[in-house]
Amino acid sequence: MHVARLIAITWWFQLKQSTKAGIFVFTAIIEPLIFATLAYYLFKAGKQPGTLLYAALSAGLMGIWSATLFGAGGAINYQRWQGVLEPLIAAPPPYLLVLFPQTLAASTIGVYSLTSTLLWGRAVFGIPLHFVHPVAFLLAVAVTIVALGVLGLVLGSSFILYREANALSNMLEFPVWIVTGAIVPLSLLPGWVHYLSWGLAPTWGYRAIRAGALGGNPWPGIGWALALAAVYLLIGEAILRVFERRAREKATLSLV
Amino acid sequence: MTSLRIFFVGGLTSYRALFNWLTPWILIPSFLIAPLFQILLFAYIGRTTHLESDRFYVIGNALQYAAVPCLFAMGNTIGGERFQHTLPLVLTTPAGRLPLFIGRSVPVIANGFVVSGFALVTGSALLGVHVPISAVAPLVLVAAVTAFSCTGLGLCNAALGLRVRETAVTSNILFGFLLVFCGVNVPLSSLPAWMSTIAEGLPLTHGIAAARQLAGGAGLGKVAGLVGAELLIGCIYVVGGYALLRLMEIESRRRGTLEIA
Numbered sequence: 001m002h003v004a005r006l007i008a009i010t011w012w013f014q015l016k017q018s019t020k021a022g023i024f025v026f027t028a029i030i031e032p033l034i035f036a037t038l039a040y041y042l043f044k045a046g047k048q049p050g051t052l053l054y055a056a057l058s059a060g061l062m063g064i065w066s067a068t069l070f071g072a073g074g075a076i077n078y079q080r081w082q083g084v085l086e087p088l089i090a091a092p093p094p095y096l097l098v099l100f101p102q103t104l105a106a107s108t109i110g111v112y113s114l115t116s117t118l119l120w121g122r123a124v125f126g127i128p129l130h131f132v133h134p135v136a137f138l139l140a141v142a143v144t145i146v147a148l149g150v151l152g153l154v155l156g157s158s159f160i161l162y163r164e165a166n167a168l169s170n171m172l173e174f175p176v177w178i179v180t181g182a183i184v185p186l187s188l189l190p191g192w193v194h195y196l197s198w199g200l201a202p203t204w205g206y207r208a209i210r211a212g213a214l215g216g217n218p219w220p221g222i223g224w225a226l227a228l229a230a231v232y233l234l235i236g237e238a239i240l241r242v243f244e245r246r247a248r249e250k251a252t253l254s255l256v
Numbered sequence: 257m258t259s260l261r262i263f264f265v266g267g268l269t270s271y272r273a274l275f276n277w278l279t280p281w282i283l284i285p286s287f288l289i290a291p292l293f294q295i296l297l298f299a300y301i302g303r304t305t306h307l308e309s310d311r312f313y314v315i316g317n318a319l320q321y322a323a324v325p326c327l328f329a330m331g332n333t334i335g336g337e338r339f340q341h342t343l344p345l346v347l348t349t350p351a352g353r354l355p356l357f358i359g360r361s362v363p364v365i366a367n368g369f370v371v372s373g374f375a376l377v378t379g380s381a382l383l384g385v386h387v388p389i390s391a392v393a394p395l396v397l398v399a400a401v402t403a404f405s406c407t408g409l410g411l412c413n414a415a416l417g418l419r420v421r422e423t424a425v426t427s428n429i430l431f432g433f434l435l436v437f438c439g440v441n442v443p444l445s446s447l448p449a450w451m452s453t454i455a456e457g458l459p460l461t462h463g464i465a466a467a468r469q470l471a472g473g474a475g476l477g478k479v480a481g482l483v484g485a486e487l488l489i490g491c492i493y494v495v496g497g498y499a500l501l502r503l504m505e506i507e508s509r510r511r512g513t514l515e516i517a
Contacts, residue, residue, distance in 0.1 A: 022422040026429065034432035038441060045446035046305025171285035174293035184300040
């Protein structure tokens with residue numbers, strides 16, 4: 001009960017805090033709208049109007065990743081800058097239970113991206129929003145958010161030793177869009193990239209979301225995303241334990 | 257003589273001191289690797305939509321990526337100074353504002369040029385895009401002119417930094433605006449008329465168009481008009497940005513908001 005309360009309160013607090021920051025509003029809403037507009041004109045100019053919902057959806061999925069990447073990747077550094085990293089690690093609950101809701105809040109911000117790009121597509125470009133499996137679509141979105149939150153935990157934990165996490169976040173935004181098939185079909189990418197794609201939960205989450213919206217079977221994607229999230233949780237927990245101990249030993253926790 | 261010293265030494269010192277980009281941990285991911293993935297992303301989208309060739313996306317995105325240093329660095333000339341509490345000190349000195357602000361833009365132009373050049377060369381190599389040898393020198397000129405005009409817009413962004421606290425947000429918005437409007441990934445003919453009309457007045461548009469023609473085999477003489485237009489637009493933005501900076505400085509002094517935006 002205490003654990004559930006801790007997770008819920010930290011998640012809600014982080015969510016409220018993030019929505020107040022201009023850079024998160026940009027990442028979650030404005031940037032996805034820029035990419036939704038670009039995707040719309042690219043697909044329209046390419047004479048593929050049947051794929052316009054695909055374009056709007058893709059821009060939203062890209063936004064979910066960006067929100068996770070910048071929120072989760074920088075989570076530990078933000079705590080450093082605010083001077084609360086040491087007290088949080090010294091507090092009785094395991095640090096994992098503090099960091100995970102924060103990274104989950106970061107991926108939850110991505111819901112803004114998806115909602116804004118779909119509404120933008122409807123209002124500005126007149127794209128009809130007809131979802132083939134609306135319930136499965138919503139479930140797929142929820143599972144993808146959770147899976148990305150756990151992936152964010154792995155990222156956030158890894159970045160504990162890398163002080164320039166924001167630069168790494170900048171670098172990782174586009175590659176993951178490509179590798180997970182957020183907007184480009186995986187079949188167009190070289191064969192070796194597919195192995196990377198299969199190990200990334202967003203690939204399966206995006207696949208499930210698309211199947212829920214455009215047609216197809218969303219359940220394998222949902223299942224794989226959940227399974228990979230469980231694996232990420234174990235990896236994140238292990239990495240966090242090792243890196244936290246190393247940072248304590250070297251007394252580098254609060255060094256920016 | 258003092259003005260020259262402020263222009264060159266002050267500009268270089270500001271670049272080194274404020275941008276915090278001179279560590280390879282930031283410089284390499286942000287300036288060398290990120291643009292390559294932007295090129296790859298749009299080249300693959302282009303292949304999906306069957307809209308344009310890889311060359312179209314390599315050139316468009318390589319030149320457009322100069323906007324990252326040009327916008328962010330110029331924004332940081334104000335935002336960084338404020339963060340380090342040196343902005344009021346700089347603005348209370350009797351130093352001429354022209355060498356002070358314009359001097360800070362010279363290293364930024366060089367930075368933008370290098371980023372574009374690297375992205376152009378490596379992007380072309382990655383995607384197997386062939387550019388004629390005869391086009392290399394004119395492309396260098398076009399990349400330099402484009403970086404200059406983009407820095408002009410960066411000066412306007414720096415001026416906004418005197419009123420807006422988060423210059424990273426304004427820089428990102430301007431970067432996205434250029435990405436959509438300037439024909440970087442969508443041909444201007446495929447954009448609505450009002451968008452392509454706006455694009456005519458933005459940095460990058462003419463430079464990218466010129467670079468595409470050069471890579472397609474056209475001579476420098478054929479694209480001289482486009483290069484001239486890009487240069488003219490750059491000059492207009494530099495003058496406009498400088499005027500805006502002075503105006504915002506006076507306003508900030510009047511309101512007492514130099515340190516708080």
